[in-house]
Amino acid sequence: MVHGFFITFEGGEGAGKSTQIARLAEKLRDKRYPVVVTREPGGSPGAEAIRHVILSGAAEPFGPQMEALLFAAARSDHIEQLIRPSLRRGKIVLCDRFVDSSRVYQSNVDASLLDEIERVSLNGIMPDMTLIFDIDPEEGLRRAASRRGEDQVDRFEKEELAVHKRRRQAFLDIAIKEPKRCVVIDAGLDADAVENAVTEAVFAALDKRADADTDAVQET
Structure with a gap:
């Protein structure tokens, strides 16, 4: 590979992203x-x-705008300290959640403000490929609860089912708007079937990138 490849994993709670990344x-x-x-x-x-x-949940009392700024600060540091240097060294970066989660989970923030925060925090970095793990929210929350066990529910899992349903549709809307970047994976299947779908999609994309790199080298 001439340069790195950035793949993000997106989706609702309990969609199995962490398992599939591993x-x-x-x-x-x-x-x-x-x-x-x-x-x-x-x-x-x-x-x-x-x-x-x-x-x-410590930031929640300060409101959604403050949370959006905190997410942006974390993303900027993450990009500059890890993601950008790794891509420059030709590595494949697999990231559990990225900008699409901000777009979905922070939809209650003014859109123009969110766009400006996104522009500054990303600083030119966008995924080459995004896998959106689609699962019925009720099933996803059931899986998340089973995985969590006795641990405390986090800031987002505790929200109402209707909120999770809206987020599911928001992820699907992103996939419709950006079909060249996004691939929807049926996360309701068993883990092995999901793995097969992920493997097929990712290796096809890497082969396409390798072909493009080869063509670019031949043209120079």
């Missing part, structure tokens, strides 16, 4: 691809500190 990373490493696995909010020391503030 499985994909293993397959990519088996093929000798250099892989970095990360997450949002978090992924760098500064962003991980902000992650605790956000998911604990």
